[in-house]
Each structure stands twice: as C-alpha cells, then as structure tokens.
Amino acid sequence: MTERPMIEAAGLHKRYGETKAVDGVSLAVPRGTILGVLGPNGAGKTTTVRMLTTMTAPDAGSVHVAGIDVVADPRAARRRIGVTGQDATLDELLTGRQNLQMIGRLSRLSKAAAAARADQLLDEFDLTYAADRLAKGYSGGMRRRLDLAASLVSRPEVLFLDEPTTGLDPTSRLRMWDVIRALVAEGTTLLLTTQYLDEADELADAISVIDHGRVIAHGTARELKAMVGGEQLELTLSEPSGAAAGALSALVTSDITTSDDGRTLRAAVTPGAGKATAIIRALDEAGIAVDDVQFHHPSLDDVFFALTGAPAEAPTPSDTELTEVA
Amino acid sequence: MSTLTAPTARPADAPVPPPAAEPSRSLVGRAREWVADVGVLTFRNLVHVRREPAQLSDATIQPVLFTLLFVYIFGSAMHIAGGGSYKMFAIGGLVTMNLTTASMGTAVGMSSDVATGMMNRFRTLPMSRSAILAGRTISDLLAAALCGTIVLLTGLAIGWRPDHGLVGVVEGMAVALLFAYALSWFTACLGLLVGDPESAQGVGLVILFPLAFLSTCFVPAAGLPTVPRIIAEWNPVSAVAGSCRELFGNPNPAALSDVWPAQHPVLMAVLSSLAILAICVPLASRLLRKATTD
Ligand SMILES: Nc1ncnc2c1ncn2[C@@H]1O[C@H](COP(=O)(O)OP(=O)(O)O)[C@@H](O)[C@H]1O
Ligand SMILES: [Mg+2]
Numbered sequence: 001m002t003e004r005p006m007i008e009a010a011g012l013h014k015r016y017g018e019t020k021a022v023d024g025v026s027l028a029v030p031r032g033t034i035l036g037v038l039g040p041n042g043a044g045k046t047t048t049v050r051m052l053t054t055m056t057a058p059d060a061g062s063v064h065v066a067g068i069d070v071v072a073d074p075r076a077a078r079r080r081i082g083v084t085g086q087d088a089t090l091d092e093l094l095t096g097r098q099n100l101q102m103i104g105r106l107s108r109l110s111k112a113a114a115a116a117r118a119d120q121l122l123d124e125f126d127l128t129y130a131a132d133r134l135a136k137g138y139s140g141g142m143r144r145r146l147d148l149a150a151s152l153v154s155r156p157e158v159l160f161l162d163e164p165t166t167g168l169d170p171t172s173r174l175r176m177w178d179v180i181r182a183l184v185a186e187g188t189t190l191l192l193t194t195q196y197l198d199e200a201d202e203l204a205d206a207i208s209v210i211d212h213g214r215v216i217a218h219g220t221a222r223e224l225k226a227m228v229g230g231e232q233l234e235l236t237l238s239e240p241s242g243a244a245a246g247a248l249s250a251l252v253t254s255d256i257t258t259s260d261d262g263r264t265l266r267a268a269v270t271p272g273a274g275k276a277t278a279i280i281r282a283l284d285e286a287g288i289a290v291d292d293v294q295f296h297h298p299s300l301d302d303v304f305f306a307l308t309g310a311p312a313e314a315p316t317p318s319d320t321e322l323t324e325v326a
Numbered sequence: 327m328s329t330l331t332a333p334t335a336r337p338a339d340a341p342v343p344p345p346a347a348e349p350s351r352s353l354v355g356r357a358r359e360w361v362a363d364v365g366v367l368t369f370r371n372l373v374h375v376r377r378e379p380a381q382l383s384d385a386t387i388q389p390v391l392f393t394l395l396f397v398y399i400f401g402s403a404m405h406i407a408g409g410g411s412y413k414m415f416a417i418g419g420l421v422t423m424n425l426t427t428a429s430m431g432t433a434v435g436m437s438s439d440v441a442t443g444m445m446n447r448f449r450t451l452p453m454s455r456s457a458i459l460a461g462r463t464i465s466d467l468l469a470a471a472l473c474g475t476i477v478l479l480t481g482l483a484i485g486w487r488p489d490h491g492l493v494g495v496v497e498g499m500a501v502a503l504l505f506a507y508a509l510s511w512f513t514a515c516l517g518l519l520v521g522d523p524e525s526a527q528g529v530g531l532v533i534l535f536p537l538a539f540l541s542t543c544f545v546p547a548a549g550l551p552t553v554p555r556i557i558a559e560w561n562p563v564s565a566v567a568g569s570c571r572e573l574f575g576n577p578n579p580a581a582l583s584d585v586w587p588a589q590h591p592v593l594m595a596v597l598s599s600l601a602i603l604a605i606c607v608p609l610a611s612r613l614l615r616k617a618t619t620d
Binding site for chain 1 (some may be wrong): 442444452
C-alpha cells in the first residue's frame with residue numbers, strides 16, 4: 001500500500017469574472033518530494049497555490065494537505081504548511097529578527113522558543129549580520145531568504161513556494177536552490193512554481209506543466225523530454241525558404257516548426273552517422289544555404305515548445321553559465 | 327496532449343509527525359491564545375508608530391501645534407457666552423478634535439497591512455483573525471491616549487486649569503477615548519474597503535475633517551448660521567467636546583442650549599460610541615474575512 005500523498009488536489013477550478021484562472025487542476029505530491037509547477041505568466045500558478053494554502057476557496061474541487069481537508073478545516077491545515085508567496089510578505093518596519101519572532105509568537109511558540117527559532121533561522125539563512133536592521137533596507141535576495149525563513153518558523157511538513165527565484169540575481173538564485181535542496185533532504189514535502197525550465201529541471205522530482213489553468217503534461221524531467229522524442233535539430237538558414245521544410249521532411253521524426261523570421265527550423269531527429277551531412281546535402285540540392293546546424297538533447301524548453309507550440313515566455317535570468325560562488 | 331504518470335513515491339513509512347503546536351480546545355486556552363496574539367500585534371503596531379516619522383508626529387507634534395494655534399489665533403478673537411476664557415473652553419474641544427482626526431490612523435494601518443502583503447502572511451498562520459483588528463484598534467487607542475495627554479499637557483503649560491481636578495480629567499478623557507476607539511473601528515472598515523494607505527488617508531480626511539470642524543470643538547454652536555448650527559448641535563463630536571468641558575470643569579456654553587444632546591453630552595457621547603461600535607465591529611470583521619479569503 002502506498003502512502004497517501006502529502007499534497008493532493010483534484011479538479012480545482014477558480015474563475016475571476018470571465019477569466020478561468022484555474023480550470024481543472026489535479027496534482028499529487030508524495031512525501032519528501034518536490035513537485036515543480038511550471039508555466040508561463042498568467043498560467044494559474046499563483047491561484048493554484050492560493051487554493052492549496054487556504055488563502056482562497058476553490059469554486060470546485062478538493063484539496064488535502066497532510067491528510068487534512070483544506071477547505072473544510074483551514075486552521076488545522078495552516079498548522080502543517082508553510083507558504084512563501086510570489087510577493088514578499090515582510091514587515092518593513094521590523095528588523096529581520098523581529099519579523100521572525102513575531103511569526104513565531106503568532107504560530108503559538110513561547111517567547112523563548114520564538115527567539116531561539118529566529119536566531120537559528122537567521123543563522124541558517126546567512127542573515128545574522130543583518131538581523132537587527134529594518135527589513136526595508138534588505139536587498140532582493142535577503143528579502144526572499146527572510147520571507148522563506150518566515151515560512152519555516154513552525155517547521156512545516158509541507159512547504160509551498162511561489163516563484164521563489166523570480167527576479168533574483170544568479171548568485172542569490174543558486175543560494176536559494178541550495179536552501180531548497182537542504183529542506184527537502186530533511187524530509188519536507190515541497191511544491192514550487194516557476195517560469196524557469198532549468199529550475200524545474202534542477203530541483204523537481206516531478207513536473208506539472210500548466211498553461212491556461214490546465215495541467216497539460218506531468219512527469220519527471222526525463223519523461224517530459226522523452227515526449228519530445230530523440231535529438232533536437234535546430235537549423236539556421238541564410239534566407240527564409242518555404243521549400244526547406246519539404247526538403248527536410250524525410251529526415252526528421254516530428255513536425256517541423258519554423259520561427260517567426262522563417263530562418264530557424266526545429267524538429268526531432270533520430271541520431272545517426274552522417275545525419276548532419278545528409279541534412280545539409282538535402283538542403284543544398286534544394287538550393288537552400290545553411291548558416292548553422294545544431295543537435296542537442298531536448299531541454300524543457302523544447303518540451304514547452306512541443307506542448308504549447310510557443311516558447312516558454314520568460315527567459316531564465318541568465319542564459320550564460322552560472323558560476324558558483326564560495 | 328498526453329499525460330504521463332507521476333513517479334513512484336519514495337518509500338516513507340514514518341508516521342505523520344505531530345504539528346508544531348496543537349490548538350487549544352478549552353475555552354480558557356483559546357482565550358489565552360487570543361490575548362497573546364493581540365499582545366504581539368499591539369506591540370508590533372506600536373513599534374511602527376515609533377519608527378514611522380509621520381505616525382509619530384501625528385501623535386506628538388500635531389497635538390501641540392493645533393493646541394497652540396487654536397488657542398492663540400482663535401482665542402484672541404473669541405468671546406464665550408456664559409463667561410470664561412477661550413483657553414479654558416478650547417482644551418476639551420482640542421482633545422476631541424485631535425482624537426477624531428487621529429482615528430484615521432486605523433484606516434491607514436489596516437490598509438497598509440493589506441497593501442504590503444502582511445495580511446497574506448497573517449492568513450497563513452494559525453493565529454486568530456479577530457486579533458488583527460483587536461491589536462490594531464488597541465494600539466491606536468494607546469496612541470490616542472498619548473495624543474490626548476499631550477494636548478492636556480500643552481494646555482497646562484499655557485495656563486489651562488481643570489476645575490474638577492484629576493478625577494474629572496480622567497473621566498473626560500475616558501469619554502473621549504471611548505469615542506476615539508469607536509471611530510477606529512469605523513476607519514478600520516474604510517481601510518479594508520479601500521485597501522491602499524494613500525486612498526485610505528484621503529477618504530478618511532474627507533469624512534473626519536468635516537465631522538470634527540462642524541462641531542462645537544472650536545466655537546460654540548450658538549454663533550453659527552442655522553444649518554451648520556443644527557448639524558453641530560447633533561454631531562456626536564460636539565457631545566464628546568461638551569462631555570470633556572463638563573467633566574473637566576471648564577466653561578461649556580452648550581449647556582445653555584435646550585437641544586437634547588447639549589443637555590446630556592455624556593449620555594449622547596457614550597450612546598453614539600456604542601452605536602458606532604455595534605455597527606462597525608461586525609462590519610469590520612466581515613470585511614476582514616472577505617479581504618483574507620479572496
Ligand atoms: N484576484 C484576481 N482577480 C482577477 N483576476 C485574477 C486574480 N488573480 C488571478 N487572476 C487572473 O487569473 C489568471 C491566472 O493568474 P495567476 O494564477 O496569477 O497566474 P500565474 O501565477 O501563473 O502568473 C490570470 O489571467 C490573472 O489575470
Ligand atoms: Mg504567479
């Protein structure tokens with residue numbers, strides 16, 4: 001018998017006027033794993049998180065967190081969960097330490113326990129040096145860390161992070177990834193939303209891709225990549241050419257997609273000896289000049305492209321290599 | 327679109343650990359938790375007052391300024407029916423006027439908590455929701471007590487004397503603070519309706535300033551033209567000002583008028599405060615519930 005998932009949602013719906021913000025989302029997150037909810041801006045990620053965390057009631061559907069019916073008993077659910085929203089929820093006029101102590105007290109810790117927990121979290125999140133400064137003076141990365149620390153005060157078993165790294169510089173982002181990995185290593189169950197394909201790939205055990213309020217695919221990063229099939233070919237032509245797709249069709253294993261400017265073609269191919277030569281020869285015979293040919297293993301970007309016919313909207317904050325800092 | 331199956335769960339045979347803190351089931355336990363929440367939030371709001379220059383000056387510098395300005399500018403031109411100096415007449419009105427306009431702070435505080443996302447944080451905690459309103463109105467009551475005391479001290483410094491001594495002063499302040507507390511709940515509703523501090527400040531100003539000025543805070547009603555006079559006579563703010571004057575033992579020309587509120591200022595002030603509370607406490611709680619579930 002498998003254990004009941006720590007987060008379980010079925011058939012969630014939420015509309016705002018004419019907008020179907022969430023239109024039938026179901027998901028399940030087993031204990032101690034990370035589910036990445038991946039989708040572009042406006043996909044319904046935040047609305048989903050809000051329904052999972054008692055902040056808004058679903059129009060239809062059910063949510064269970066740690067076995068508790070969230071809609072029926074939000075108070076009980078709040079004792080088990082931590083939430084870090086997309087926008088920081090800090091008290092700007094309190095110091096970092098005062099923020100954490102206040103959350104601790106409101107989470108029913110004793111004064112002494114709240115103070116000890118605050119010190120411990122400040123230490124774990126490298127904020128001890130700024131503990132007695134007002135939160136309004138914190139940098140973006142520090143605010144995110146303090147906000148996340150605030151969600152961890154009562155040691156929740158289930159944690160929800162809504163776009164935890166959006167807007168962070170690459171260094172702060174890597175630091176946040178480390179923090180998240182450490183949390184899950186301790187047994188926390190985590191649902192995180194992101195617009196960044198590399199983030200989901202890097203952190204999540206399973207990924208639900210959502211778009212327009214619906215889950216359009218679910219699986220591990222590897223399974224999702226397998227859906228795209230084979231190796232990815234990306235061709236850049238010297239001039240846009242209507243004949244290119246026809247010339248290539250016998251050599252590829254998927255539909256060919258063409259970029260807006262008509263110069264970049266993408267498709268899946270079965271790798272094999274002489275593949276690049278065959279492609280260039282076929283195009284050359286059709287009188288089409290080629291600037292660049294690339295093969296790569298499919299990324300989640302390709303998955304998104306294959307699923308929605310559009311590239312993921314938000315680029316990663318840095319397309320260059322991120323360097324680890326000591 | 328194809329949907330793949332979830333990866334198999336990691337084996338986890340550990341039982342669900344107990345949550346950080348169990349809710350109290352007894353009434354006494356829950357009451358104690360509520361009091362603790364209110365205490366934490368009241369303290370937090372008072373820290374804000376200390377750190378926000380605008381809020382601090384509203385409670386400390388503004389009452390001194392208003393008191394000096396009104397006493398020395400109006401006072402030089404004013405004759406009080408029934409005798410007495412303007413200074414003696416003015417202090418009860420100035421306490422009332424300062425507390426009336428200061429009650430706007432609750433609107434600003436509530437809407438800031440909505441606008442900054444603090445309300446989002448609160449609603450994910452297992453705390454009592456009503457403690458948010460209680461903590462806010464109590465910290466504003468304490469700020470109002472400070473503000474009122476500063477008016478009285480300024481008055482004493484420039485020669486105001488209460489004939490009924492300390493007991494009378496405490497009684498008068500109690501009536502004024504009850505009224506200020508009721509207005510706080512009213513402006514809490516405004517703050518929750520408006521949802522951002524700048525607009526809350528604007529709306530509060532438009533409602534509270536006419537309320538404070540169309541009263542007998544600065545001038546006796548008798549000298550006013552008919553329409554403003556009738557408004558001032560029935561305005562609960564006038565009853566509060568009249569209560570202060572009567573209880574302080576200062577000249578209260580309203581006592582010469584035969585309209586009911588002028589004859590029974592304390593009763594009028596207390597009844598209007600209770601009426602405002604009866605309407606605004608449940609309304610604010612409903613608005614907060616709406617603001618924290620959607
Ligand atoms: N409170 C709200 N009122 C009206 N529309 C909303 C509200 N919240 C979200 N929406 C709409 O619902 C859709 C999904 O929004 P959201 O869940 O915030 O997406 P995401 O977090 O993926 O960017 C968007 O079209 C958004 O405009
Ligand atoms: Mg969002």
